[in-house]
Amino acid sequence: MPALPAHVLLHIATTTGIDHRTANRNIRNSTCPRCRRTTLRALDDDICAADVRADPIPLTPLGETLAHQQHIPTYLVHLTGQKLQLENRHTPTLPRPPGTDVIPEHRCNNTWPYRVTHTESQLPKPATHTTPTDPPF
Numbered sequence: 001m002p003a004l005p006a007h008v009l010l011h012i013a014t015t016t017g018i019d020h021r022t023a024n025r026n027i028r029n030s031t032c033p034r035c036r037r038t039t040l041r042a043l044d045d046d047i048c049a050a051d052v053r054a055d056p057i058p059l060t061p062l063g064e065t066l067a068h069q070q071h072i073p074t075y076l077v078h079l080t081g082q083k084l085q086l087e088n089r090h091t092p093t094l095p096r097p098p099g100t101d102v103i104p105e106h107r108c109n110n111t112w113p114y115r116v117t118h119t120e121s122q123l124p125k126p127a128t129h130t131t132p133t134d135p136p137f
């Protein structure tokens with residue numbers, strides 16, 4: 001795909017706040033400029049993406065339902081290669097793929113009841129064992 005002209009990239013950056021140099025699908029830590037809470041930020045799709053700021057709080061299915069009742073979008077967090085990425089949950093009733101989390105869009109000063117959040121992420125854990133290099137193995 002040909003690169004967009006510089007004046008178009010500048011227009012996108014000034015009207016949407018999306019900087020083409022840093023915006024991509026990979027999740028990065030970010031601080032909300034209004035409430036100063038730690039959030040996760042990434043584009044939510046490859047095409048027609050939104051620059052999403054989400055709370056790093058994995059929701060249970062009940063929590064996701066409550067979020068959608070409050071018109072708060074939710075996002076699937078999944079591993080792509082070695083990178084965590086966001087994907088918009090347009091249909092929250094679909095089952096969640098194993099090894100994924102669902103997190104809500106960030107809303108300043110919003111708190112989630114304890115019972116609707118997972119105490120532990122459902123994402124795969126990094127390997128903790130080591131393979132012996134000396135015989136016998």
Ligand SMILES: [Zn+2]
Pocket residue numbers: 032033034035036037106107108109
């Ligand atoms: Zn905020």
